[in-house]
Amino acid sequence: MKQILDKEYWKKRYVANEIGWDAGAVTTPIKEYVDQLENKDLKILIPGAGNAHEAEYLWKQGFKNVYVLDFVQEPLSNLKTRIVDFPEKQLILGDFFELNDSFDLILEQTFFCALNPDLRTEYVQQMYRLLKKNGKLAGVLFDFPLTEQGPPFGGDFESYFSLFNPIFAIKKLELCYNSIKPRAQKELFVLLEKL
Template sequence: MHNQEESYWTTRYKEHSTGWDIGYPATPIKTYIDQLEDKSIKLLIPGAGNGYEAEYLLKKGFTNVHILDISEIPLQEFKKRNPTFPDTHVHHANFFELEGQFDLIIEQTFFCSFVPTVENRAAYAKQMAALLKEKGKLVGLWFSIPLTDDLEKRPFGGDKTSYLNYLNPYFTSKTFEPCYNSIPPRQGNELFGIFIKK
């Protein structure tokens, strides 16, 4: 899956077919970041793309931010914009093969980016838990749109119940509700969640 996924996303970036890229940090995630007080926590943003949320974290003074993407192109763009960002915090890798321990993982609709088989979605939940320290948090946005049989059309959808079925074995849900402050094009199509590792 790794090589196919890398080729797919790299092609999308090369062709500038990046409709998901809003060009700034998503409002719900920005709002969540604004209330975080400990700037030393170790954070991961998987499927970070151009890394606008990571950039915002840097501006807010967070010192231990890591970004991951399966395509090297957006990571290179991020590094151009943020030349002092540590190379060791930029992970050109397959999320499912990453190792490490984080206090917080920010989910920016990454769940909806890969082929939505039961195996992949179960592996996502398991890997998220494995990457978090004890009582670590998984926080962010999940698309609340129908999941169809079209495996070419991304983002892949899902609903609150199906997401919880995957996440509940590993996480306690603090909140998981329709997002009140989505950007206008995504209004009514996002869930905001805060999950704590069991």
Template sequence: MKKNKFDKAYWDNRYKDNKTGWNIGYASPPIQGYIEQLYDKSTSILIPGAGNSFEAELLWNEGFNNTFVLDIAKQPLENLKNRVQDFPNEQLLHQDFFELNKKFDLIIEQTFFCALNPDLRKPYAEKMFQLLKPNGKLVGLLFDFPFTESGPPFGGSLDEYENLFSKHFKIKILERSTNSIKERQGKELFFIFERL
């Protein structure tokens, strides 16, 4: 695998230079809708490549205290801690996603997959499988627009995602999101994948 140019230094600089166009300042509505129907507060949840992680803030405020946030850049983790001061430091994981070794009931995908070097898409699917407990779920949003080399974000298609994830997951839902923010309407797929 060639060297990943979207490494820790790259993302640290994006935050330092305030080049965070994916940051909408609140939980993404499709993911918020999913979170609002969760009921088991003991569910272990991971949000990888979480950025400023307004989804983690929402989960924490709803009593999901077994939520973990991972990012290779330190600044977004500090931003979350500044907003949610009682969020436990040991649940803020400043590390490479591919080096994590823990199991979760639920992993939430929000603008992480599209930010990775496209060479890492297959390893991403394999790592998600490894990180989930049996019958665990990978839930979130994937971009639905033609793939270009000019990312991140990098696009993709429903067919690509079906081929990539069906080896490790039962595809329960993979469909056009109906409640995306205005700027992303028609460009997002909401999904629920269950670990095989």
């Protein structure tokens, strides 16, 4: 299975505009989740954010404590071009697995599925470390059979449940009713809480 933690691989994808996962805007499941959040002071992380349409949406809704992390500079620069007053210190160029900080909320949108499945246990442990007590991990995970070819790599309810259940309270793990059309019936909405 191809190792996906490869900066050159991702840089080439952005430079060649091979970003088929990019919906061009915040997707409905994330938008509707964000729309019900009342505390605009939440410290929020979007890892593997790509062009970070979720961060742009949050920013425009008044959430100013948003941090965006990506492995390569191109998507961070794209966000900064769209939101010129987005603070540089909240644009993190780096490796998710090396990040040392704490957050109230982490949004998951096409990051988990881009990682080599061999890294999934480490992903869960790092999410746990990054969240404050009672912090939440929310977003979407793909729901289709795990493949050797990717990204995206698949997964299903049972595999996600067995990964997250030992250390998180699973508040929701269910088929998205509001996926964008190309992803309909292929996404699970997840809401986890660190206890």
